[in-house]
Each structure stands twice: as C-alpha cells, then as structure tokens.
Amino acid sequence: MRAYRVVGQRVARIDAREKVTGHALYADDVILPGMLYGKVIRSPHAHARIVHIDAGAALRRRGVKAVVTGRDFPDVKFGFTKPTQDRRALPIDKVRYIGEGVAAVAATDKDLAAEAADLVRIDYEELPAVFDPEEAMKPGAPRLHEHAENNVSAICRFNFGDIEEAFRVADHVREDSFSTQAIMHGYLEPFAIVARYEVVTDRATLWAAKQSPYIIYRNLARGLGMKPSQLRIIQPHVGGGFGGKHEPFDLDFSAVMLSKMTGKPVKITCDMEEVFLSAYRRHPMRIRLAVAARRDGTLLGYRCRLIADGGAYAGVGHMSIYLAGAFLSLPFKVPNLRYDADRVYTNKPFSGALRGHGIPQMRFAAESQLDALGRDLGLDPLDIRMRNRVRQGDKLANGFVVTSCGLTESLELAAEAVDWTHTHGTLRRRGAKVRGIGLGCGSLSSGSRMGGHDASTAVIRVHEDGKVHLLHGSPDVGQGSNTVLAQILAEELGLTMDDIQTTLQDSDFLIFDPGTYGSRVTFTTGAAVRTAAAEIRRQLFEAVSKEIECAPGDLICKEGRIVVRGNEDRGVSFLHGVRLCYYKETKPLMAHGSATPAEFTAHFGDPKQLTSGYGNLSGSYSFTTQGSEVEVDLETGEISVLHFASAHDCGYPINPTLVEGQLDGSVAGGLGQALFENLETVDGLLLTPNFTDYGLPTSMESPQRSEHFHIETDDQFGPYGAKESGEGTQISTLPSIVNAIYDATGIWFRHLPITPDKVVKALQETYGANYLDHPFFNDPAARRRSGGADGRGNGRSRREERA
Amino acid sequence: MISPGVRHVRPREYQEACALLHERQAAPIAGGTELYLRMKQGVATPRSLVDLTDLPGMRQIERLADGTLRLGAAVTISALERSPLVAEAAPVLAEAAQRVGAPQIRNMGSLGGNLCQETMCWWYNRTALWRQAKEPCYKAGGSLCHVVDQEAVCYAAYRSDLAPILMSLEAELIVQGRQGERRMGIDELYSGDAAFPFTLAAGELISAVLVRPLGEGDVAAFAKHAHRRSIDYPLVSLAVAARGWTNGAAGRLRIVLGAVSGMPIRVPEAEALLEAAGAGERSVAEAAALVAKHAKPVRNVSFGAPAYRRHIAKVLARRLLGDLLARRRASSG
Ligand SMILES: Cc1cc2nc3c(=O)[nH]c(=O)nc-3n(C[C@@H](O)[C@@H](O)[C@H](O)COP(=O)(O)OP(=O)(O)OC[C@H]3O[C@@H](n4cnc5c(N)ncnc54)[C@H](O)[C@@H]3O)c2cc1C
Numbered sequence A: 001m002r003a004y005r006v007v008g009q010r011v012a013r014i015d016a017r018e019k020v021t022g023h024a025l026y027a028d029d030v031i032l033p034g035m036l037y038g039k040v041i042r043s044p045h046a047h048a049r050i051v052h053i054d055a056g057a058a059l060r061r062r063g064v065k066a067v068v069t070g071r072d073f074p075d076v077k078f079g080f081t082k083p084t085q086d087r088r089a090l091p092i093d094k095v096r097y098i099g100e101g102v103a104a105v106a107a108t109d110k111d112l113a114a115e116a117a118d119l120v121r122i123d124y125e126e127l128p129a130v131f132d133p134e135e136a137m138k139p140g141a142p143r144l145h146e147h148a149e150n151n152v153s154a155i156c157r158f159n160f161g162d163i164e165e166a167f168r169v170a171d172h173v174r175e176d177s178f179s180t181q182a183i184m185h186g187y188l189e190p191f192a193i194v195a196r197y198e199v200v201t202d203r204a205t206l207w208a209a210k211q212s213p214y215i216i217y218r219n220l221a222r223g224l225g226m227k228p229s230q231l232r233i234i235q236p237h238v239g240g241g242f243g244g245k246h247e248p249f250d251l252d253f254s255a256v257m258l259s260k261m262t263g264k265p266v267k268i269t270c271d272m273e274e275v276f277l278s279a280y281r282r283h284p285m286r287i288r289l290a291v292a293a294r295r296d297g298t299l300l301g302y303r304c305r306l307i308a309d310g311g312a313y314a315g316v317g318h319m320s321i322y323l324a325g326a327f328l329s330l331p332f333k334v335p336n337l338r339y340d341a342d343r344v345y346t347n348k349p350f351s352g353a354l355r356g357h358g359i360p361q362m363r364f365a366a367e368s369q370l371d372a373l374g375r376d377l378g379l380d381p382l383d384i385r386m387r388n389r390v391r392q393g394d395k396l397a398n399g400f401v402v403t404s405c406g407l408t409e410s411l412e413l414a415a416e417a418v419d420w421t422h423t424h425g426t427l428r429r430r431g432a433k434v435r436g437i438g439l440g441c442g443s444l445s446s447g448s449r450m451g452g453h454d455a456s457t458a459v460i461r462v463h464e465d466g467k468v469h470l471l472h473g474s475p476d477v478g479q480g481s482n483t484v485l486a487q488i489l490a491e492e493l494g495l496t497m498d499d500i501q502t503t504l505q506d507s508d509f510l511i512f513d514p515g516t517y518g519s520r521v522t523f524t525t526g527a528a529v530r531t532a533a534a535e536i537r538r539q540l541f542e543a544v545s546k547e548i549e550c551a552p553g554d555l556i557c558k559e560g561r562i563v564v565r566g567n568e569d570r571g572v573s574f575l576h577g578v579r580l581c582y583y584k585e586t587k588p589l590m591a592h593g594s595a596t597p598a599e600f601t602a603h604f605g606d607p608k609q610l611t612s613g614y615g616n617l618s619g620s621y622s623f624t625t626q627g628s629e630v631e632v633d634l635e636t637g638e639i640s641v642l643h644f645a646s647a648h649d650c651g652y653p654i655n656p657t658l659v660e661g662q663l664d665g666s667v668a669g670g671l672g673q674a675l676f677e678n679l680e681t682v683d684g685l686l687l688t689p690n691f692t693d694y695g696l697p698t699s700m701e702s703p704q705r706s707e708h709f710h711i712e713t714d715d716q717f718g719p720y721g722a723k724e725s726g727e728g729t730q731i732s733t734l735p736s737i738v739n740a741i742y743d744a745t746g747i748w749f750r751h752l753p754i755t756p757d758k759v760v761k762a763l764q765e766t767y768g769a770n771y772l773d774h775p776f777f778n779d780p781a782a783r784r785r786s787g788g789a790d791g792r793g794n795g796r797s798r799r800e801e802r803a
Numbered sequence B: 001m002i003s004p005g006v007r008h009v010r011p012r013e014y015q016e017a018c019a020l021l022h023e024r025q026a027a028p029i030a031g032g033t034e035l036y037l038r039m040k041q042g043v044a045t046p047r048s049l050v051d052l053t054d055l056p057g058m059r060q061i062e063r064l065a066d067g068t069l070r071l072g073a074a075v076t077i078s079a080l081e082r083s084p085l086v087a088e089a090a091p092v093l094a095e096a097a098q099r100v101g102a103p104q105i106r107n108m109g110s111l112g113g114n115l116c117q118e119t120m121c122w123w124y125n126r127t128a129l130w131r132q133a134k135e136p137c138y139k140a141g142g143s144l145c146h147v148v149d150q151e152a153v154c155y156a157a158y159r160s161d162l163a164p165i166l167m168s169l170e171a172e173l174i175v176q177g178r179q180g181e182r183r184m185g186i187d188e189l190y191s192g193d194a195a196f197p198f199t200l201a202a203g204e205l206i207s208a209v210l211v212r213p214l215g216e217g218d219v220a221a222f223a224k225h226a227h228r229r230s231i232d233y234p235l236v237s238l239a240v241a242a243r244g245w246t247n248g249a250a251g252r253l254r255i256v257l258g259a260v261s262g263m264p265i266r267v268p269e270a271e272a273l274l275e276a277a278g279a280g281e282r283s284v285a286e287a288a289a290l291v292a293k294h295a296k297p298v299r300n301v302s303f304g305a306p307a308y309r310r311h312i313a314k315v316l317a318r319r320l321l322g323d324l325l326a327r328r329r330a331s332s333g
C-alpha cells in the first residue's frame, strides 16, 4: 500500500490562480522600452521563384525601421537530422506554400507595420505546383527541393520476422485502404516572440511561445549563424502546444534579425489566420494495410504501405513516419511486420508533430480493421484484442520491450463500462437515431531518444526561509507538468505544495533539457527531480545528524520536519535544518539531478535507425483502452458521442485530476479528428483558415458522460512508477469512435473526418435511398449479415476470393 | 487590420443619424460583431461608423396598443432570448435567437445587425493576406465567381437566423431616412442580388421590427442545422409559421428557407400544398421535396456540401411540416 502525502493527490494546479485571474505573462504581454513591432510578409503563391524584393517604398514611410529578407541571413539550412536540413530562416530562392514567410518589416507601431508590409513589393515567377503526394512522386512532377528526387523527403523500410511466410500460412487475409486528413493543434495562443539583440555582448534574448527551448535554440542559432550560447531564451507561459510549438518559424528569425538591424527590441505576434496558413500540422496519411490472421483471430503479420503528405519541408517528418510504423503492432503482439513508408513534399504548409505524433493515423487504420476482421471471422472484437494483447515482459518484433503493462485490465474495465457483452452488435434504435459502441486500444512511449542531448535535469535551491525552488528545462505548456514536478519535490522533502516554487525556463540559468515533447516530462524530468531531491536530503541530513547526533542514514523528511526514523520525536524542523546548512555549515543548499532512460533505448536521432526501425524506443509504454458509445442521427448524419470510458495505465497517476484532464483533452482532440476537423485546401489555398470555418469541437460536442479508470502498474523507471499520460490516450480515441459508428450503422468509415454529409452519402450508397427501412435498422437478426464501408476498395479477404 | 482613422459617432436623433449616414463611406453600427470582422478582413472599409444604440426606442421591446410586438433594432439577441414580451407574443423568435452564434455574440449582437449582416462566401469573407492568393471575384470588383464560374452573379449566402422566422411571421420594418420614416414588409429588405443584398438607400436605417403576435390557433417553428451545436452559422435553416392553423379556419402558412441563398426564400408551392384541406402524410413528403428543390445551395461555406444541405432542407422540412400537420389534425380531431 502506498502512503504518499502529496504525490497521488488531487492537488490544485500551481498556476491556476495566476491564469484564471489573467496575471500569467505570455509572450505577447512582454513590452520593452523602445520596442518595435514586426509583421511577416507571406507568400500568396503555392510555388514561385522569388525574383525581386523591393522594400524602398516601405522604408521611406515614417516610422518604418527595417525590412528583412532571406538574403540577410547566412546561407545555411537547418533541420531535424542532416539529410533533412531543408529550411532556411527565410527562403531566398523560392516559396513553397501559400503563407510561407518571405520577408518581415519592423515599425514603431503595429498598424504601421501592417501597412508597411503591404508596401514591400515582391516579384514572383510562378512555378507549377503539386498538392497531392502521389502526384508529387510521379516522374516529371514539379520538384520542391533540388535534393529530393520524386519529392520524397524521408523513407522507412522495416522488415521484421518473415512476412511472406505469415501471409502464406494465414487462414484469413484482408487488405484495406485508409486516409486521414490534415488537422491543426488547436492551441489558443498564436505564435508570438519578443527579441532583443544586444550589440555589446553580441547576444540575443528571446521571449517566445515555445514548447522546448532546447530544440528551438539549436535550430534558431543555426539559421541565424549564431552560436547557441549567444541566445538566451526566456520562456513565458505558453497557451497550449500539443506538439505545435517546437520549430522556430519565420517570425522568430525575423524578430532577432530586425532587432539586430535596428538596435531595438522587436515583437512579432501572429494572428490566428497566419498560424493556420503557416504552422505545421498533422501528417495526412494514406495507408494500405494488409493483415494476416489465423481463424481464431491470432494476428500473424501486417504488411503496410504508407504515403505521408509532408508539405513543403521535412521538419521532424522522418520521426513521424517512423512512429506510425513503430506502432504498427503495439498494443498488440504481431510477429511479422513489413512497413514501407514515404514522406512526400507537396506545396502546402509542412507536417510535423501533433499529440500522438504519427501514431493515431496508423492505429485508426489497424484497430478499426480488427473489427472488420472480427466480422469476417465471426469473432468478437474484444476477444481478438484479448487474444493478441501484449503483456509485461514481451519483446516485440521491432525491438520494443514492454516492462509494465496494464492492457488486460484496461480492456476489461472499458468493455465493462460500455456493457460490451450485452450491447455490442445489438440493434438500438429510437426514431431516426441508432446507437453503437466501440473499443479502441493504444499505447505510447514515455519519452524517446531523439537527436542531441537527452537527459532531463532539475536544479533545486533551498532558500534560507525554507522555501524550495525548482528549475528545470521542460516548459509546462498547459498540461500541468509543473504541478506534478512540484508534487514530487514536496513529497521527497516531506513538505507541502505551498513550500515549493517553480520558475519558468530561462536558458541562461537552466541546464539544458530536450524539453516538452514525446510525453517525456513527468517520466524523465520527474525522475530528475527525485534524484536532485535525494541530494538535497543528503546535504540536509549531514548537517542535521551533527546537530542531533545520529547517523545521517537514520534521518527522514516527514511533515515539515527532519526526524530520526522510528523515533520521530527526535529531530528538527525542515527550516531549522536548512538554517544549519547555511549558517552553521556555511554551505549553499542546492543540488541538481538528472535522469535519462537512455540505457534502455536505442538512439532515434539517427536517420538510419529511423529508416530501418529496429530498437526499443522508450524506457516504458503506457496502455489505454477506450470504450465509447455514439448515437447517429440517420437522417441528418450527425454523430453524438454519448459516453466515453477511458481505462488507462499510466503506471501511477501522480495527480489523478491532471491525468483525467489529459484523458478528456485527448478525447476531445481525437473526436475532433474523427468527426469535425479538416484543413481543407484547394490548389494549396486553405479554405478553413480560422476557428469558425475550421470547426474545432467545443464543450457542446464533448462526450455527455466521461469515465476514467486508473490502472497502476508501477513502472521500473518513472517516478513513483509513473509513465506517460499526455498523448497515448488520443491514440485509442479514433478507432474507438470509428468502431462505435461501425457498430451503430454497419458502415466502416476509413476516410476521415466522418462528417454528416459523408454519413448520409454512405448510408444511401450502402442501404439504398430508403435506408431507414432497411432490415439492418429494423431487424436485429439482420445486423450480422449486412454493412459496408465508405468509398471504393473494400477489403479483400482470402475467404471471399476462394469462394 | 482596421484602419486607425475611422470615426465613431453616436447620434441621439434620427435626423442626425440619417444625415451622417448619407455621407460617403459611413456605415451604421450596433453591436459590431459582424461589421468589425469585415473591417478587420478589409472587405468593409467605412470611414465613419454611426452608432445606433442611443437613438430613441432603439433598445426597447414593447407591445403597442394594438398588441403588435415592437422590437427596437438595437435590441440585443440575448435580450430577445430573455424578454417576457417576446416569450408571450412569439416564443419561436426567442428560440431562434437562442440558436444565434454563441452567448458572447448574442450579448453584443443586435436584431438590426442580424438582419443587415452581409452575405457570406468563403472565397470573399477573408483577410487581405488570404485574398491575395486568388483573383478578385465578381463581388470584389473582378469578373468571375469562384463558386459558380458561369456569369457575373454572386452566390454568397445570407445566414441570418432571425430573418427566416421574422419573414414567416410576416414582420414589418420601420425604416428611418432623411425624409422621415417608412414601413415595409421584411421581404422588401432584400434585393435578391447576393453581392448587394439590401434595398436600403444611403442614409437609411432600420429602427424597429414589428411582429403581429401569434394568437390562438397560430403555430410557428424554427430549425437550424449547423456544423457544431454552438457558435456556427446555419448551413440550412427553416422557419414555418401558420396563422389560424389549429382553430379550424382555412389556415395560412409561410415556409421560409434560410442560409442557402442570397436572401431568405419562401416556398409558396409547399405552403399551398399544406394549406389545402385534406393535406396528409403524402403532402408533407411532397412539400418537403419542394422545399429541397427551392434550396439551391452552392459550395460557398465550410462544411456546406451542396447535396447535403439540400438533403438537410428536406429533413428539416419533413420534421417541421409533419409536426405542423399533426397539430392541425390533433386540434380538429
Ligand atoms: C463567430 C460568429 C458566429 C455567428 N453566428 C451567427 C449565427 O449563428 N446566426 C446569425 O444569425 N448570425 C451569426 N453571427 C452574426 C452576428 O454578427 C449577428 O448575429 C449579430 O446579430 C449582428 O449584430 P451586430 O449588432 O453586432 O451587427 P453590426 O456588426 O453592428 O452590424 C452588422 C451590419 O448591419 C448593419 N446594421 C446594423 N444595425 C443596423 C440597422 N439598425 N439598420 C441598418 N443597418 C444596420 C451594419 O452597418 C453592418 O453592415 C455570427 C457572428 C460571429 C462573429
């Protein structure tokens, strides 16, 4: 039985008060004396040569101080890995998508900057453009980057086990095609930066809305031709990230350069439309997936061909397609895997990381296919999942090692919550509305090893008044990680939340940390906090042991005191201990600790590793099952999500309320991708460039009832046994909903999003114009016989072929 | 970006307001929820804004001596939602009001502004940055339309949620001009040209909307279909009002479709079908088909696939009209 006082408790977020009262400082709130305002000038063309830029008229306007273009930056490209270094601070030769930043102006006020931006004349020579990834791969297609033949920006070629044999011996085979759309992160704070270049020291200070100062710092420095140590990044509060604030953008480079040119601080804040037009988004993927199975539902192998629409630049896209393939199997155990993926350049904003990063697309395909497999073989989809589930100790075909696993319990709990055995496959109709339930499982790495430095570090300083200060390198972008880290620290030192302070990141003070991505913060930084706290304890115990004459090893921190274990009346207050350190020992009470799960994992910053795909990605994996119930209005095609039950193994929930917030947030995110959101473009021009047109689901669209089940599996590495809980749960949401719609309507939607117009069309195509009268919606016995799928190319089954 | 030099005036008398509005590039403003957005996008560029909210009676809801419900044009949508007078005289109007945008929009947005909101099209109602990427369309002074590339005709959609229901209730408008005030049917507000949707002359403004209350035997209903349950504009809306419907009289029906054209559309054929004595289930289906036929949506808004919107027009019609007929039958049986 665990007996923690702070950890495991539903403590309030430490930044709640600051945020709800409007006192939290965001990048756009920063105002410096003499500050100028910048505006980025964006390309109206999807693909065009930049012939000439004439800033004369703009510069002649009073109050306009500078104009920066790509030529003002050093001739270097930056990127995630060497082969994918394809971006510049600002382009010099050509533009590759509508909305790409080409130049920027700085002026004394915001309106003037916007006016001046209109005065900069840019002559373009339009080039043929390509928007469809498969078109882009054809010989003779317009080429976006000189180095990329056929516009392929990255590939994966995995081959584990013996795939030919798996398909040869299988009783049943089916192959299906899927597609997913581009979606936005949906953070509410647009990009913003304030940059101040200091001539004397030749350094620049940046206040920017970013997720990971370290990644930004390296790429930004490279694009600017500066050394990382010349940049100081101060992290204000961040209004949401979801993976969307890692890359440095046109505004970041421009603000620094404009500041250098004018000698004044420069602020650039984008409006949301600029974010929609220029930020990276989730990769649209086309997936062809063949599964080989035994009659009893045992999965023998997957053969997968994937084409990802990468947009104009590589970004971290190699990682994205690696991850899609890496999770072709997990959360199930499939011994033979073949995965061929190409990530392709097109003339659209580039694709990158977004909550779940590449995995939700693949799991949508694979897990909804499991339900179709169940129908083919006459098996219960729950049984298929149970049969193939991974367990603790499993090693997967691609080298993943499962050290702790609560998948079994999660399947049981989620299935029970939606009353699976009695409800699935039954006809539940009232008027024009039918209901269905679905299950989806998911798993995610708790952090992974990417390029560069990989350890998290925490620095703890104890003030002489007894307050404890924590500094670390992974920004809290709204998920609440600072609260969790403070809980860990309070627990370790026997203090309360009120005793802990945290400061937002400042690269001049902190020790570098990869940052906030890949669901690594609680897992890795949390472990670092524990290590550092142990060192603080050591120093305290040494001082106190002298005072009360005991062995340091006998001391413990408990309820604000440092006491002798087993004789808790003997001891001193924490504050007294602190003062002994400072005043008697005359030593500062501070420590740092770092942690990395690198010993367990392969190094995925290496492009060769990403391409071939073998190796353990993470120190640990979370597991989830989500059961959902939907109601489909057969007449309007509208889908309401009535109930969502998430049964989640995050090892140990350090703050159950925050974990539940992550669960509900991922459900909202997954629901958005399943039913509502789409970045629709025509000839590279985005038709939904604002939240009104884009249709992000609101609280009104969220599940009417949501349930959470925490499964504790006590992980070997994570603090208090905790694993990730930030992204994994969004992975199971898509298949859970898609499968519930399948159950309700008998139609398997394989192309996202499932908007009402598609639902109506599919109903008409599957069951005829008078579909409401079709036996499927009237005769319970008819349900197992009929049904269909949206679009052409329904799955091929060997049984059907033989018949 | 809104040009910094815009003048904002707040007259207290109609004569002054109309004179100010007659000046070049002057526009009336009430809540600003619609106009400011267009100004930010650069598709409206007024130099002076004439704020109507202080004009006499503009924010008032009252019942006139003859029972008529008089709604000041600057009354906010949330006031309509909550007004006991509206609830008593035309509860359906409060229901429709509740479906407009989101609470924040309704707290600021006015009735007059709702009726006078511009038509919308996703190729046009865009920022300058976005519009640069596309040749200017007919409405923007160019010579083509990105939606229906045949002739110089604009197919933008009029998406007011209050107009259809007010039209079905045969509401009247009080229009103030430099020459004094005039009264007209709400249907006369619309020109039929989506590029210039209103018939108001320069210097004119709407000061009030008059609604004959629903009496005994009168029935009205409103349905709206949008992408999400809140915030979104309608993809299709349908209003029906029947006077003398359930008290055995002949009955007079008004069916009005919204959001699928440059103005609200009445469907007289469907009205006639159901007004006829002996109308039954089959008439409902026929009437619904007629409604769908009148809806000619085009691909001008997001999530607004035309075939789907036509289908929804039919579904809404079937639901509302079926209900209407059931009520007549119930009252006579
Ligand atoms: C996000 C969003 C969602 C929305 N959703 C909906 C929706 O679902 N349904 C819907 O119907 N509307 C919707 N709207 C439109 C909303 O702006 C209107 O409903 C609102 O009522 C407009 O009122 P206003 O007073 O703010 O108008 P304003 O912006 O002040 O004016 C709008 C227009 O009317 C003119 N005008 C204003 N008052 C008068 C008058 N008395 N006489 C003559 N001309 C006048 C103005 O010159 C201007 O051209 C939405 C708007 C937004 C921004």
Ligand code: SF4
Pocket: B120, B121, B122, B123, B124, B137, B138, B139, B140, B144, B145, B146, B147, B148, B153, B154, B155, B156, B194, B300
């Ligand atoms: S319908 Fe055609 S003319 Fe009218 S605004 Fe849209 S693109 Fe322009």
